Amino acid sequence: MKGWTINVLDLGGHPIYNCRTEKFKERLCLLVQDAYGMFSEVQLQTLCSAENIEQHSRRWEGKSCILAGMRILQRTTRGRALGLFSLIDSLWPPLVPLKVPGQSQDCEPIKTDLPLPSFCYILTAQSDPKHINVDEEGQVTNFYQPPTVRGLKEILQVDDCNQRCSFWAQVIYRRLQVKCSASVGQKEFCLFVTDLTLQDGRKGDSRTPKTVPIYFAMSCVLTKEVMEALTTASHCVIFFKDALRGNGRIICVERTVLSLQKPLLFTAAEADFRELTGPVKLDELDSTTVANSICTIRGTVSGVNESTAFSWPTCNRCNGKLEPSPHPSGSYYCSLCSQTVILPVLKMQLEVFLYCPSQPHCTVKVKLLQKTISSLLMSSSTEDGSYEVKNVLGKEVGLLNCYVQSVTNLPSCVGLEEITLLEAGRN
Numbered sequence: 001m002k003g004w005t006i007n008v009l010d011l012g013g014h015p016i017y018n019c020r021t022e023k024f025k026e027r028l029c030l031l032v033q034d035a036y037g038m039f040s041e042v043q044l045q046t047l048c049s050a051e052n053i054e055q056h057s058r059r060w061e062g063k064s065c066i067l068a069g070m071r072i073l074q075r076t077t078r079g080r081a082l083g084l085f086s087l088i089d090s091l092w093p094p095l096v097p098l099k100v101p102g103q104s105q106d107c108e109p110i111k112t113d114l115p116l117p118s119f120c121y122i123l124t125a126q127s128d129p130k131h132i133n134v135d136e137e138g139q140v141t142n143f144y145q146p147p148t149v150r151g152l153k154e155i156l157q158v159d160d161c162n163q164r165c166s167f168w169a170q171v172i173y174r175r176l177q178v179k180c181s182a183s184v185g186q187k188e189f190c191l192f193v194t195d196l197t198l199q200d201g202r203k204g205d206s207r208t209p210k211t212v213p214i215y216f217a218m219s220c221v222l223t224k225e226v227m228e229a230l231t232t233a234s235h236c237v238i239f240f241k242d243a244l245r246g247n248g249r250i251i252c253v254e255r256t257v258l259s260l261q262k263p264l265l266f267t268a269a270e271a272d273f274r275e276l277t278g279p280v281k282l283d284e285l286d287s288t289t290v291a292n293s294i295c296t297i298r299g300t301v302s303g304v305n306e307s308t309a310f311s312w313p314t315c316n317r318c319n320g321k322l323e324p325s326p327h328p329s330g331s332y333y334c335s336l337c338s339q340t341v342i343l344p345v346l347k348m349q350l351e352v353f354l355y356c357p358s359q360p361h362c363t364v365k366v367k368l369l370q371k372t373i374s375s376l377l378m379s380s381s382t383e384d385g386s387y388e389v390k391n392v393l394g395k396e397v398g399l400l401n402c403y404v405q406s407v408t409n410l411p412s413c414v415g416l417e418e419i420t421l422l423e424a425g426r427n
């Protein structure tokens with residue numbers, strides 16, 4: 001094949017499973033379109049680290065390039081590559097008139113009723129860069145349409161049928177080990193995010209949640225930079241490019257790109273994240289609350305789940321677990337600090353039942369965090385300093401931020417776990 005001029009419309013990551021090494025290897029994939037409107041995906045073998053994906057995205061996206069020496073891996077169709085075609089659909093129809101095979105020049109006016117593409121070639125180059133000649137300094141091609149950046153509220157309102165969406169969002173909570181029915185092919189964590197359009201929702205606008213979970217398919221490639229940002233204790237703002245909206249969820253899949261930086265090729269107004277002005281608000285627990293969401297509650301303690309309540313002494317220096325001391329003088333020993341601990345800190349696990357005025361007929365069970373347990377016990381200790389479970393009954397708790405583990409109807413019952421949201425960043 002001689003040089004073939006194409007336009008790079010999108011870059012993303014795509015992991016390929018290697019049966020021999022039993023590992024995923026990341027590949028850079030370019031979604032390209034030629035002057036006739038035909039789409040192809042070019043998979044590059046050697047540029048495989050996730051860092052490269054973002055780098056190349058910044059350098060190549062929207063540029064024209066010349067391909068040579070490509071090998072056709074397959075001709076794929078809509079039915080076989082839903083993820084790929086959801087991306088193609090987001091770039092269709094083209095912005096410029098297409099050439100027609102057999103006709104000499106661009107005589108076709110722009111058509112808006114062009115049928116959706118039904119097939120796409122998957123191409124590969126063995127030794128990459130010399131087969132791809134990108135004019136990095138060149139103009140952005142007329143074929144390029146940057147993804148439309150929308151607010152989360154608008155994205156949630158769109159009927160979802162495998163549509164790609166791009167948005168800025170503030171990550172306020174990470175959840176590991178998400179239990180879900182379709183756990184196959186899904187990473188074991190999920191992010192709860194929000195933006196100004198969700199936070200601004202009026203009272204009574206019960207259809208728009210204040211926060212939304214973002215799921216991750218195994219096929220989503222994350223850069224080290226993003227992973228690091230996600231594992232810190234403070235919240236971060238992330239740009240999600242080409243996430244998939246489908247089956248009532250937002251999922252990051254193959255070719256979805258997460259980045260902490262402003263994308264290059266956007267109009268100024270769209271490219272900026274509108275900072276949240278106040279503290280993050282969550283939805284209050286009500287009859288529309290679903291499992292795997294986050295909410296706030298307020299209520300009075302109506303019972304204690306005594307079968308799950310227990311306490312253990314911890315080290316006052318390192319929070320580590322303690323062993324009985326070998327010395328007769330001290331009662332505990334910390335093996336991490338190699339010291340006898342005279343004044344251990346008592347930690348507790350406590351699950352309580354709450355009566356919530358907003359949900360009077362619902363059994364609300366909450367696994368509390370240490371800080372709430374401490375303040376609950378502090379206010380209910382007897383004169384001799386001991387705690388009695390019955391003394392916490394009738395105490396008020398809240399507002400608590402909670403993760404919803406389970407929701408059942410008949411009887412109406414909600415299982416919650418108190419959580420700490422990621423702290424607001426310092427800058």
Ligand SMILES: [Zn+2]
Pocket residue numbers: 315316317318319320334335336337338
């Ligand atoms: Zn210690």
